[in-house]
Amino acid sequence: MPPADGATGYPIETGVDTLNARRWPDAGSSRIPNWVYTDPGIFAREQELIFEGPGWLYVCLEAEIARPGDFKRSRLGTKEVVAVRDASGELHVLVNRCAHRSAQFCSVSRGSAKEFVCPYHQWTYDLGGNLIGVPFRRGYRGQGGMPADFRLEEHGLQRLSVARRHGVVFASFSPEPEPFDRYLGDTMLGYFDRVFAGRELVVLGYLRQRIPSNWKLMFENIKDPYHASLLHVFLVTFGLFRLDQQSAIEMDTTGRHGVLVSRRGEQQENEATRQMRAFKPNFALRDPRLLEPVREFEGDATVVMQTVWPNLIVQQQSNTLATRQIVPIDTGHFDLAWTFFGYADDTAEMRQRRLRQANLMGPAGLVSLDDSEAMLLSQAGIDGNEAAECIAEMGGRAVHDEPHMLTETAIRGFYQYYRRVMDL
Amino acid sequence: MIAAPGLDAPIELRIRLADLYCAYSDALDDGELERWPDFFTAGCLYKVIPRENFEQELPIALIYCESRDMLVDRVVALRETALFVPRSVRHLTSNIRLRAEGPDGFRLTANFALYQTMVDRPSELFLCGRYHDRVVEDGGSLRFAERICVYDSTIVPISLVYPV
Numbered sequence: 407m408p409p410a411d412g413a414t415g416y417p418i419e420t421g422v423d424t425l426n427a428r429r430w431p432d433a434g435s436s437r438i439p440n441w442v443y444t445d446p447g448i449f450a451r452e453q454e455l456i457f458e459g460p461g462w463l464y465v466c467l468e469a470e471i472a473r474p475g476d477f478k479r480s481r482l483g484t485k486e487v488v489a490v491r492d493a494s495g496e497l498h499v500l501v502n503r504c505a506h507r508s509a510q511f512c513s514v515s516r517g518s519a520k521e522f523v524c525p526y527h528q529w530t531y532d533l534g535g536n537l538i539g540v541p542f543r544r545g546y547r548g549q550g551g552m553p554a555d556f557r558l559e560e561h562g563l564q565r566l567s568v569a570r571r572h573g574v575v576f577a578s579f580s581p582e583p584e585p586f587d588r589y590l591g592d593t594m595l596g597y598f599d600r601v602f603a604g605r606e607l608v609v610l611g612y613l614r615q616r617i618p619s620n621w622k623l624m625f626e627n628i629k630d631p632y633h634a635s636l637l638h639v640f641l642v643t644f645g646l647f648r649l650d651q652q653s654a655i656e657m658d659t660t661g662r663h664g665v666l667v668s669r670r671g672e673q674q675e676n677e678a679t680r681q682m683r684a685f686k687p688n689f690a691l692r693d694p695r696l697l698e699p700v701r702e703f704e705g706d707a708t709v710v711m712q713t714v715w716p717n718l719i720v721q722q723q724s725n726t727l728a729t730r731q732i733v734p735i736d737t738g739h740f741d742l743a744w745t746f747f748g749y750a751d752d753t754a755e756m757r758q759r760r761l762r763q764a765n766l767m768g769p770a771g772l773v774s775l776d777d778s779e780a781m782l783l784s785q786a787g788i789d790g791n792e793a794a795e796c797i798a799e800m801g802g803r804a805v806h807d808e809p810h811m812l813t814e815t816a817i818r819g820f821y822q823y824y825r826r827v828m829d830l
Numbered sequence: 831m832i833a834a835p836g837l838d839a840p841i842e843l844r845i846r847l848a849d850l851y852c853a854y855s856d857a858l859d860d861g862e863l864e865r866w867p868d869f870f871t872a873g874c875l876y877k878v879i880p881r882e883n884f885e886q887e888l889p890i891a892l893i894y895c896e897s898r899d900m901l902v903d904r905v906v907a908l909r910e911t912a913l914f915v916p917r918s919v920r921h922l923t924s925n926i927r928l929r930a931e932g933p934d935g936f937r938l939t940a941n942f943a944l945y946q947t948m949v950d951r952p953s954e955l956f957l958c959g960r961y962h963d964r965v966v967e968d969g970g971s972l973r974f975a976e977r978i979c980v981y982d983s984t985i986v987p988i989s990l991v992y993p994v
Contacts, residue, residue, distance in 0.1 A: 515882065611883040611890025615986045639911035689910065692899035741985065746890040761894055765904075770878065770892040770990035772904070776913040778989040783915070 425451065430830050431795055435821040436803040436814075438796040440788045443620035448828075449737045455827050456716045457483025457734070461662075462569055462576040462589050464718035464731055465489045465499055467745060469573060469607045475518040475533065481733045481741075482577065482717065487566065488512045489575055490519070492533040499577035500535040501564035522563075535563035572602035574729075590714070591658035597665045597712050600703055601722050606750035610760060613744040615769035617778050619785035621732050621740035622824075627777050628713050629816035631655060631666050632800050635682055637780060640772045642679070643686045644697055645671035646724065647709055649811040650678035656807045660826075661819025662715035668811070670699070670708040670724070696762055699724035713816075715823070723773075725756065726763040738785055742778075744768055833928040847965065848926060850972045851940060855921035858992060863908065866993060867901040871968050871975045874898055878994050880984040881959065892981075892990055904993070914991045919956070920945040921994075935966035935975055942979070944994060946987075957981045957994065 425447035431437040442448055457463065463482045466489050470478045477490035479502065486502035504511045504524035511524040511531070521538070522531045530539035537558045545551025566577040569586035576586060587595055617624070627633070635642055635649040642648050653668040679685040691697065699708065702725060712720040719730040727748060733741040744767070748760050766773045788794075798821070801813025805822050808815050824830075831848045833839045850869070857865040870876060879891040895901050922943040930937040939962055946956035959981035966975045979994040 609888065611888035612880065612984060613890065613892060613986075614880075614984045615989060617988060637913060640907055643911065686910065689906070691903045693897050693903055695896065696900060696903060757889075761889055761891070762896070764890055765894055768890075768892055769986040769988075772907045772912065775989050775991065779914045782988060 428830065430825060434803065435805070435818045435825060436797070436799045438798060438817075438821055440794050440796065441792045442830075443622065443785065443788045444737050444792050446737055449734070451828060452734070453483045453485075455829075456824075458485065458579040459827065460578065460580040460583055461716055462578050462583060462586055462714075463716065464714065464729060465575045465577050467573055467607055467609060467729070467747060468497070468570060468575055469609050469747070470516065470745075471497070471575075473518070475520060476516075477512070477519055477533075478516045479512060479514070480731070482566075482579075483734055486510060487577065488522070489577075490533050496534070497568050497570060497575060498534050499566040499568050499575070500531075501566070503564065504529055505537060505561040505563060506540075531563055535565045537561045537563075572599065572604045573607045574602055590663060591660075593656055594658045594663045594665065594712070594714070597656075597667075597710055598714070598720065600710065601720060601727060607747050608750050608752070610746040610748055610757075610764075613746070613768040614741060615778060616735070616739060616741050617781050618739055619781035620737055620788075621734040622820075623781045623784050624719075624730075624732050624740060624742060625713055625820055626798075626817050627781060628666065628711050628719050629655075629664050629820055630814055631668075631811035632814060633780070635811065637776050638773050639686065640766070642682055643689050646697075646766075646773075648679070648682075648685075650676060653811045654807065654809050655811070655813060655816050657805070657816060657819045660823045661805050661816075662823040664713050664816040664819060666709070666711045666816070667707045668709040669706050696765060697724075698759065699763070700756075700759070702756070713820075715820075721767065723766065724763055725759045726767050727760065728767060738789065742769075831926045831928065834930070837928055837931065839928050839931070844928070846972055847928065847936065847938065850965065850974075851923050851926055854974075855923055859918075859920050861918065863905045863992065866905060867898050869974055870898045870901060870977070871966060871973045872898045874901070874974055875976045875978075876901060876974070876993075877977075878979040878981065878990065881980050881982050882984045884978070884980045892986070893993065901993075908991065912991070914989065915948060917946055917948045917991065919992050920947070920953070923961075935964045938963045938965060942994065954987070956987060957983075957990070959994075 431439055465480045466478050471491045474491055474493045477488050480487050487499050488502050489499050491497055502510045502512050506527055506529045509524055509526040511522050528541050532538050543552050566579055567583050569576045571586055634647050647668050648671055651669050651671040655666050657664045675687050710722045717732045721728045728744050728746045731743040798814040798817040801815055805815055805819040831844045854869050876895040877891040878893040883890055924941050926940040928938050939960055941960055944957045945953050947953040962978040963974055964976035965972050
C-alpha cells in the first residue's frame with residue numbers, strides 16, 4: 407500500500423491500538439495487570455492525563471529560590487520546567503522550551519537571572535515568561551524580519567498554575583486546577599502541615615538515583631507497609647518501623663494520596679518479631695550516634711511517609727526530612743530526586759543528627775537501598791510477563807483506612823483512582 | 831604519583847602513599863569489605879558526596895561516617911541486613927597528587943572511576959570523580975584520616991552498595 411502521507415512506507419506505531427485492547431482484570435483494583443508497567447501507550451496516556459492533567463505536581467521548595475531572580479529547573483513527568491521568583495517575589499513555573507524553535511533555554515540546575523535568553527537565536531523572556539525581545543524582528547535594511555502581524559504577547563513561554571503551601575511549590579498544567587488545600591483534603595493537609603508547619607526551611611542537599619523500574623512501583627513501595635517488616639532488616643531490628651508497633655494507613659477520599667504512620671519500638675523479642683526472619687536481636691551498632699532520634703513533632707508518631715499524587719513523597723523518618731520527587735523517564739525507568747531539608751532554627755546538634763540519619767536514606771541508604779533493589783527485581787519480573795498480574799489483597803480487597811500494617815489497601819486506593827483518571 | 835610544585839617528597843614516602851591507594855582499591859575490588867575500615871583512623875571522616883552538594887557546601891552525603899566504628903557498622907549492615915542484587919566493582923585510581931604536607935598529615939587528591947558489573951549485564955561505568963584525602967601516620971601505617979569521595983554526576987545508577 408502506498409504511504410498515505412507520502413513520507414515513508416512504514417506504519418507509525420502510536421500504541422493506540424494496543425491501548426484500546428487493554429482491559430483491566432475483572433477482580434478490580436486489587437489486581438494490577440503487568441502491562442500498566444510496560445506499555446508505551448499507557449506511559450504516553452499517563453503523561454497526558456496524569457502529569458499534564460488537572461493535578462498539582464511538586465516542583466521544589468521555596469527555600470531553593472529564595473531571592474528575586476533565583477530559579478531552579480525541575481521535571482514534571484517528561485516535561486522540563488523552570489521555577490523562578492520574579493522581582494516582586496511572585497513565583498512562576500515555566501516550561502523550559504523557547505517559543506521559537508523549542509530549544510531548552512535554561513540548561514543549569516539552579517541560578518539567578520534577570521531574564522531568560524534562549525542561546526540559539528536570543529529570543530528573550532522576562533521572569534514571568536513574557537516574550538520581550540526578538541533580534542532583527544524588524545529585519546535589517548528593509549530585508550528579513552518577522553511578519554508584520556507577529557505579536558510578542560502571543561508567544562510567551564508556557565506558564566503553569568502555581569500553588570505555594572508553607573514553603574513548598576506545586577504547579578499544574580490545568581489553567582483552573584482545584585484549590586491546593588481541597589486537592590489534598592483535610593486529613594492529608596493535616597499531615598502535610600505537620601512537617602511543613604510554616605517554619606523556615608533550609609535545604610541540606612540533593613541525592614538522585616535512576617531506578618530501572620516503572621514510576622508507579624515507587625508509589626506502591628511507599629504505600630505498602632507489609633514489605634517493611636519483612637524486607638528492611640535494619641528498620642526492623644532497631645524498631646524504627648515494625649508491624650508490632652502502633653501504626654496506621656490513611657488516605658484522602660479518592661485514594662490518590664496516602665500516609666503511613668508509625669511509632670518507634672524497642673529492639674526486643676516478642677511474638678511478632680519471632681515471625682520476622684529479619685529481626686536480629688543481637689545486632690548492635692558500634693557507633694550508636696547513627697541512630698539517636700529525638701522527638702521533634704507533636705504526637706507520638708516517629709515515622710510519617712506521605713504520598714501526594716502524582717509525583718511526591720514527603721519523608722519524615724525519625725529526624726530525616728526529605729521530599730522525594732518521582733520523575734518518570736520511560737516505562738521501565740524513573741529518577742528519584744531527594745531533597746533533604748531541615749529548619750532554619752535547627753540547633754547544630756539537630757543538623758548533625760539529620761546528616762547522620764540520612765545514612766538510612768537515599769541511593770546508598772541502609773534502608774532505602776533495599777527498596778531500589780526490590781523495584782529492580784519487580785520490573786525484571788514484569789518485563790516479559792505482560793499477561794500476568796500482580797496481587798494486592800493483603801488485608802482484603804476493599805479500599806479504606808486501616809489501624810495496622812498488614813495491608814495493601816493504599817495500593818488498591820492508588821489504582822482505584824488511577825483507573826478513574828486513565829479510564830481503564 | 832606526582833607531588834605538587836614546590837613539594838619535595840621523598841621517593842620512599844611517595845611509594846608508601848601509592849601503595850596505600852592500590853591496597854585500598856584491591857580490598858574493595860576483591861570484595862573484602864571487612865578489611866575496608868582498617869584503612870582509616872579511629873576518628874576518621876568518610877563521605878561520599880555528589881559534586882553538586884560539595885561545590886555548594888550542602889552537607890548531605892550518600893554515605894556520611896564520622897568514625898571507623900561507623901564504617902564497621904556499615905559493613906555489618908551490608909553483610910547482614912541489606913537486600914541487593916549481586917554485583918562486583920572495579921576501581922581505577924589515577925592522578926594521585928600530593929598537594930600539601932603539614933602537622934595534620936598529607937593532603938592528597940586522586941581521580942577515581944568506579945566500574946560495576948551485575949549478573950547478566952555488561953560492565954558499566956558507575957561513578958567517576960575525585961578523592962579529597964588526608965592521610966596520616968597511624969601506628970606504623972599510613973591511614974586515611976579523611977576521605978571525601980566527590981562524584982561528578984548527581985544521578986546514581988540504581989543504588990550504591992559498596993563504598994567508593
